[in-house]
Amino acid sequence: MSTAARLLRRRDRPRYSAKETGIALLLLAPSIAVFVAFFYRPFLNLLNWGTFESRANGAFFEDVGLRQYREQLTSDDFREGLWHSVQFVLYTVPAGLVLGILLAVAAHRRLRGIKAFQAIFSSTLASSVAVTSVIFFYLLNPVVGIFQVDWLTNPDWAMFAVSLSSIWQNMGLSFIIVLAGLQNVPDEVVEAATLDGYGPVRRLLRITLPLISPVLLFLLVVLVIFGLQAFAQVDILTGGGPAGATETLVFKINRLVRPDNIGIGAVYSVGLFFVTLVVTAAQFVILERRVHYAR
């Protein structure tokens, strides 16, 4: 049964006495306080800001209700930002995932010195986004770069070029998590498949990957969220350019959050929040049925 379905079955929930409920609330109080102070209250503030429209370059604000939400969330600028974010996700997530899986499969064997390779393959995760971005900036720089390509300055190629550094980083994260998953796959099951005549590719696709599907779902969800939230890569590598070709939603929000148009920034932020929520929920609903949880 899926997590969602389990939560929906209210009658399965145990009943607690008043005392137990009191103790539970007491124990939860610190985390509730933190969430209220740093998430729920700011989020409500944000929702509220979205209803105020800037007047006279931010000199004062007027409450316009939901009109600003309607206008801004259907604007060409918001749609462009959303499309760029989606593009970024489409470039970075599948490639990072597949490369990570391939490396993990390659490194999942008992060989002398394999630990060194495992450390090398996971090192991309240990580098900060800023460092990674600077490295790729010099790799791809048209003048002093190693490859001397114009990708970062070419509107058709800029998003792909920005994505490269994230693919490289996602690969490290995928590698570590998939490798951990592979180590939980019983050797005997893979050996049984070998005797059943499965070749390496079929073993991977029919046995190993299904057995680590919970791990893959987790990775997919996390990488998509990372992709939708990516900012530093864009800021360092292209600054949103050329000609706004790499302005993702987060980049636009960052540009908008100024005293004069904080209302629009709030609307965009709320928009991104719901996009992320819907995409994440959709992944769970669509994919969880196909995920095999070992019992």
Place this chain on the structure above:
Amino acid sequence: MASVTFENVTKRFDDVVAVDALDLAVDDGEFMVLLGPSGCGKTTALRMIAGLEGITDGKLLIGDQVVNDVDPARRDVSMVFQSYALYPHMTVQRNIESPLLVRRYHADGPDQPARKLSRTERGERVEEAARVLGLDGLLKRKPAALSGGQRQRVALARAFVGRPKAFLMDEPLSNLDAKLRAQTRLELVDLHRRIETTVVYVTHDQVEAMTMAHRIAILSAGRLQQVGTPQEVYEAPANLFVAQFIGTPPMNTLNGTFTTEGGPAVVVGESRFPVPADLKTRLDEGQAVIVGARPEHLDVSEDGTIAHDVRAVEWLGHECLVFGSVESSPVVVRQVGMAPLAAGGTIRLAVDPANVHLFDLETTARLG
């Protein structure tokens, strides 16, 4: 169906010799049990047949073909693992069907080229396997929804659905409870009688070995100790290890000296174990030997020649076990029924010379 032959096969893991120069011929259709304590190399030997372990030295044959370098998938053997190794994400149906999906079979007779089976043929074979193992009605379930015994049957069905040349089993009963294990032993023997495929079965449980095997190969520390029918290894163990490994409680063994004074016997302190007369010609007077007698071959008798100090008596209903010592070496006696014995006393034991075993003190090999 095919024979399986080890010719001087050795397996080394770095510096550890897991299997040491093994020579063993498993006949076509035979039920061979590899028996031994953990770490004796029996599982490694089995995995070499499957191709899951490489062979360091020697030759391994399935039928007439040397398979040292043959891919596991092409050896046409199947294996039942200790953990069953079912595919948890597939239904029982898909689990059993699995070997039929990829491999090619001589489905149109042995002279025709091998081919993949059609969906209908696969369905028929899965149904047959499920019927034989009593799995009808469970085909749509996943392994997690099955009991241990049912999972074990699925593993068996998957192993024999492709009618392999040889069936390899690695302690397949060890995860079952005692009652189910006894029942499954009988079913395995039945199944083998029906399909007549060569079986190589690994276990550390001598009861499984004695009850199911045509022949038992006993291994210790990577070396083959003895191959023989259950009766042979029980009645004439080749060395001290086999003598003590087969039988529950194990054979009593004591250090003594051979003498012909007052008839051929082995003397242990004040006690005498009479031995067959023909040993006279092979042993020297006063030669130090190890003498052995199984608990069930020692009889409580007024005029017995062995003095036994009783320490404790275990009554099990149909029999009792008398624990104690002879000349301070522990000796167990098995008596049918409820013998009226008390702890703390001394009893006299008699033994038929034909049931006394002698082993060399140095080599521990059987002397008679």
